[in-house]
Amino acid sequence: MKRRTFLGSLSASAFLVGTSSFSLGQAAVKRLTMPPLLDARSAGQVRLEALKGQTGFVGSSGTNTWGFNQPFLGPTLRMPTGRSTQVDVYNSLDETISVHWHGLLVPGVVDGGPHQPIAPGKTWSPELAITQPAATAWYHSHAHGATARQVQLGLAGVLQIDDGQDDARGLPSEYGVDDLTLVLQDRRFTRGGDFDLSPSMPDRMMGFLGDTILINGQVGSSAVVPKGLVRLRLLNGSNARIYTLALSDDRPMHLVATDSGYLDKPIQLSKLLISPGERFEVLVDFSNERDVTLTSEHNPNIGMMGGMMGGQRQQSGRFTVLPFTVDTTLPVRITKLPDDLGGTRPNGNAANANWRRLSLDMPMGMGMMFGRSDSMFSINGDAFAMDRINFRVTQGAFERWTVSADMMMHPFHVHGAKFQVLSENGRAPRPQNTGWKDTVLVNGAVDLLIRFDQPAPANAPYMYHCHILEHEDAGMMGQFTVG
Ligand code: C2O
Numbered sequence: 001m002k003r004r005t006f007l008g009s010l011s012a013s014a015f016l017v018g019t020s021s022f023s024l025g026q027a028a029v030k031r032l033t034m035p036p037l038l039d040a041r042s043a044g045q046v047r048l049e050a051l052k053g054q055t056g057f058v059g060s061s062g063t064n065t066w067g068f069n070q071p072f073l074g075p076t077l078r079m080p081t082g083r084s085t086q087v088d089v090y091n092s093l094d095e096t097i098s099v100h101w102h103g104l105l106v107p108g109v110v111d112g113g114p115h116q117p118i119a120p121g122k123t124w125s126p127e128l129a130i131t132q133p134a135a136t137a138w139y140h141s142h143a144h145g146a147t148a149r150q151v152q153l154g155l156a157g158v159l160q161i162d163d164g165q166d167d168a169r170g171l172p173s174e175y176g177v178d179d180l181t182l183v184l185q186d187r188r189f190t191r192g193g194d195f196d197l198s199p200s201m202p203d204r205m206m207g208f209l210g211d212t213i214l215i216n217g218q219v220g221s222s223a224v225v226p227k228g229l230v231r232l233r234l235l236n237g238s239n240a241r242i243y244t245l246a247l248s249d250d251r252p253m254h255l256v257a258t259d260s261g262y263l264d265k266p267i268q269l270s271k272l273l274i275s276p277g278e279r280f281e282v283l284v285d286f287s288n289e290r291d292v293t294l295t296s297e298h299n300p301n302i303g304m305m306g307g308m309m310g311g312q313r314q315q316s317g318r319f320t321v322l323p324f325t326v327d328t329t330l331p332v333r334i335t336k337l338p339d340d341l342g343g344t345r346p347n348g349n350a351a352n353a354n355w356r357r358l359s360l361d362m363p364m365g366m367g368m369m370f371g372r373s374d375s376m377f378s379i380n381g382d383a384f385a386m387d388r389i390n391f392r393v394t395q396g397a398f399e400r401w402t403v404s405a406d407m408m409m410h411p412f413h414v415h416g417a418k419f420q421v422l423s424e425n426g427r428a429p430r431p432q433n434t435g436w437k438d439t440v441l442v443n444g445a446v447d448l449l450i451r452f453d454q455p456a457p458a459n460a461p462y463m464y465h466c467h468i469l470e471h472e473d474a475g476m477m478g479q480f481t482v483g
């Protein structure tokens, strides 16, 4: 029964497969909107309320959803670097949540991981002293064992660290006009129109995959852009889906920033892999006035275990992520690709670094066949335990982490630091991984060079984990102190 439902949902895929399903003549095409912008730069403070709501998606009038300050997902927070922002998070839901600042280099006590739960009716008030370079970060629930479900319901949003220098850099910076925030997610719906939140066996093993793509919480919308260069701040906010992005007419994407900030200069890419938790900023040139569609290949993780899972099949071809329409009446601001972005590319020395090896382990054999997956996901054989510190790191010292995974690809994320990808499977990192990162897709083995400059005591340790949220919740996570 379960299996049939799953196959059915894949073959009756609600993906807008191919680009032909989008036509300008259709009156039904909705214009993509941005999350509301909540700018903390002048007030120095921001208030979030986690709440319940109802959201209309395709064919569903009211899906029960959660959000911050709105029914689904949260506002884009813009915070200054070099100054503190006072945050109040009020939890009006009836279960415990947490709010983690993914990408902020802040002390463990304000990191928002599972050790800073916010009980129903309570307010958590961290002060975020941001000193790091400008970057696109995000925030999401990190409640112990409940992250996958709470993020699916909507407890996630984008956080921009702003240094006020984008005009000087020559980068598009007009929110929602030539500077688009794009949150990529996938969902499935029940017959009743709610999110399908009961993970199937393949979901538990591979991570949740939906059959409907949401951009900023919207289904089937189209972005309207001016002629000229447009910046896309891409966040993969999906639980498990890995996107291989490309533009339908093969025009290039110019990578300007990775997770932790700007590159030195743009890197031209024809395709971009983005796994859960990662952010990439690219510039796309619309000066030829032609419409184009952002597409993705299907999830590459299906194929690797497909035979064993008996149900997940490799799908080939591409699906629509987001169509773009050029509106030539919009004022054109930026037409020239900046050559100096003012950022840096990490170039550290691993010679004296403390070397750790982390193996992302999946359940094997009979346990896997019978779906007894709980607590069989681990790192180095240890499933996450709230009361176990896995290791201690010296503040300010370099560490070399070799992270490996077999069976499938896993996006590996570390709290409290940015890192350099030294190598992927012994070779130089892919161009898209040559900037500063806090999350990286492990397909085999990666070597990372990392330094922790912020403290994290034993009562507020940092997490390291797979960002496939079902894996994280099932134990593919550990914690460490910095001091
Ligand atoms: Cu985005 Cu520990 O998470």
Ligand code: CU
Binding pocket: 100, 101, 102, 103, 413, 414, 415, 416
């Ligand atoms: Cu994080």
Ligand code: CU
Binding pocket: 360, 409, 410, 411, 466, 467, 468, 471, 472, 476
């Ligand atoms: Cu994983």
